[in-house]
Amino acid sequence: MNSRPVRVRIAPSPTGDPHVGTAYIGLFNMIFARQNGGSFVLRIEDTDQTRSTKESEEAIYRSLRWVGLTWDEGPDVGGPFGPYRQSExxxxxxxxxxxxxxxxxxxxxxxxxxxxxxxxxxxxxxxxxxxxxxxxxxxxxxxxxxxxxxxxxxxxxxxxxxxxxxxxxxxxxxxxxxxxxxxxxxxxxxxxxxxxxxxxxxxxxxxxxxxxxxxxxxxxxxxxxxxxxxxxxxxxxxxxxxxPLLRNADRSKISKRKNPVSLEFFRKAGFLPEAMLNFLAMMGWSMPNDQEKFCLDEMRSQFSWDRMSLSGPVFNLEKLEWLNGLYLRELPVNDLKARILAEVFREELVTEVVKLIQERMRRLDEFVPLSSFFFTTDVQTPVEQLVPKGMDKKLAHRVIRDLSEHLDNVTSWKSGNIEAVLRAYVDSHDDVNIKQVFMLSRIVATGRSASPPLFETMEAMGKALCQDRFRRALATLRP
RNA sequence: GGCCCGUUAGUCUAGCGGUCAGGACGCCGGCCUCUCACGCCGGAAUCACGGGUUCAAUUCCCGUACGGGCUACCA
Structure with a gap:
């Protein structure tokens, strides 16, 4: 029925953080295009003028490239069917x-x-x-x-x-x-x-x-x-x-409330792009012969739609971690080291962190304990600490949830904007005061009651990591 | 509420009328080992239910139940 050359596309809208679902759908589009010698197009659907942002658009390119998707045509690379940005x-x-x-x-x-x-x-x-x-x-x-x-x-x-x-x-x-x-x-x-x-x-x-x-x-x-x-x-x-739709553990459509979904987060959390893609490929699709670890070329050579399973797969972080471990272990030591330096101890991040902790240091080796929460996603804060003086569990939960929602809307993740959100929240709520809200935010964000200045710290940590901390806090306080 | 989509262990899946229902994550036990991790070996755990069709249904059809999605001047 279709004799024309295969052309497929993904059409994300630049309204938030680059989503793992975009990478998921993008992967299958790209594989199908490559398998058929066709073209894979990236189109930006920014017709919602009130919600679309330039930051988000850039983040989409960055994150999709990071995870290993490459498109033949798009706003950033051009092509014969442009413009590829709907607002144009x-x-x-x-x-x-x-x-x-x-x-x-x-x-x-x-x-x-x-x-x-x-x-x-x-x-x-x-x-x-x-x-x-x-x-x-x-x-x-x-x-x-x-x-x-x-x-x-x-x-x-x-x-x-x-x-x-x-x-x-x-x-x-x-x-x-x-x-x-x-x-x-x-x-x-x-x-x-x-x-x-x-x-x-x-x-x-x-x-x-x-x-x-x-x-x-x-x-x-x-x-x-x-x-x-x-x-x-x-x-x-x-x-x-x-x-099929990617799902949370409770089988609802995958969402940032219940799961990490931002590609930026996965990058910061230390997942390798090849493991990400491999894992996403296994969501709903399978290789013949039970093979679970495979690369894009292998997938392309075996791909067919009749191996698609239609029930919505639950995005299982534990299995992703296992797969990622497989990839990490086979890396030559120097490559692994390079990746750790590039992703975990990123030059700019380390610079920012050093600036923030300098005045708290008396010995060089204090760098490690003073800054550890910047470099890991594994921060588990116990319930007792998440409920500051003068609050109860229910109130703490509500405040964290509200703050998290307001913080979601911050498109330009700068300390001033973060501070504005927190202050505005305190001003509009009579049952909380500045001291409580800032302390609570600090504990949620860093897992500690003592940290460098909160807003600068949150800025340096980045939105993805902060959001994940809020998500975790909510999960441990969940009634 | 309406309209759609889906349903193999806790999770990801193989299966495409006759199988001891296979693999993987996780879990449990053991081996390896200075510990942990890795690796290896073993174990528990699954075809939602009811009708058909058929010599024979996990597999095909219809219901029910359950899960999900959509129901915007958002995508």
Missing amino acids: RTEIYQTHCAKLLESQHAYRCFCSADRLERLREEQRRMKLPTKYDGRCRELAAEEVSSRTQSGDPFVIRLKTPDDGITVVNDLLRGEIQYENTQIDDQVLLKSDGFPTYHLANVVDDHLMEITHVIRAEEWIPSTPKHIMLYNAFGWEQPTFIHM
Whole structure:
């Protein structure tokens, strides 16, 4: 069905820390492309202007490269189908959306966010499926143009058919059928003029001649909408391949609350990229003949989709550690030493740490005990220490959870920004004071009640490591 | 609530109608060894349930249960 050269892509959105799931999906995309002599494209989906950041985009390149993924085309390396950053393609989406408007496949919707919210609430109460009720579907042409003229804000929605079924043909799962009446009139163009994921995704995949859409299972329910878009444009649809979702130990979708997920963390925690990739390859996929340790070339030569297992694999850190140990042990001593120096005792980190502990030192060898928590992820703080004077366990848990959430939103991990978050938290909560919150944060972050200045320390440790400490603290305090 | 996806030991998986259900992590025991780790040997532990189809179901089909995802002007 597809005689075109294989082209696949990953399309992360630069809204947070580089995610292990991105590497997971990226790996399978890359392997499939390489196996078929095709191309692997990296596209940045930064259509959410309120959440996308440059820092996050850079971090994606850095982390994906670190783990060993290489792409043939992307914002940073260019290519014949650019630009590869969606924020630079706004006009393309608008032009295409205009075509849809013209062909009656889409319509302008003037409904307020407020009305939509009430509508959804009502539908939930009535136990009906929550979807747009189509009020603006049949607006008279004159009204539409007059309201547009007068500057009323609007979005553009896809006009989904009222009857019939849409079939999603998934390479791994076969035919998945949807009643068209179940499918919402998806917003295609937001009122800020930017496209939603759905529009941008379909337009780009077509324009970039993507042949196989390999993405996570969570996208299955929106695939019928995408198919409707391909049909509306009169385009050939790609082959859809929905991979299972990585899971937490409790089988929910993997999340930073319950698992380390930031690639930056895995790097700092001392995992080798080759072990990471090898481990991710074993999530849902297996080599023939029970081989567990293998490299990319071996995987590529053996890869086939029918060896995919569809149940969501639990991301098991212990097994990753075992595998990583296998790789570490076979390294020549000098290589291992080089990696420790490059990753654990990174030049810049050591410099920062030395600055921070200098005034506390009386002997050179005190460097080691004074700074050990900067260089290891293995900090276990007992429950008693995590509950400072004047707090109880429940309050400590709440504060740590809240702080952790606020800290998540800090995109530029600098001491000033960290301090601002902590101070703002104290100011807005009457049941805690500065002293308690800072001490609690110190203990959570460093595992100690005595440390160099807190904010500078947290900055030097880096976001990934700090977040992990908060996660661990939460786990030990969990009721 | 609605719509989808999934279901082999605690976890990752092999299996693709007839197997003593294989491997790995973890766990337990032993060996190696100055200790630990590594390595080696051994052990406990699995086909969610109920109906079909079939001479024969872990395997195919249908239900149920359970788990998960989606249900935004986020991706």
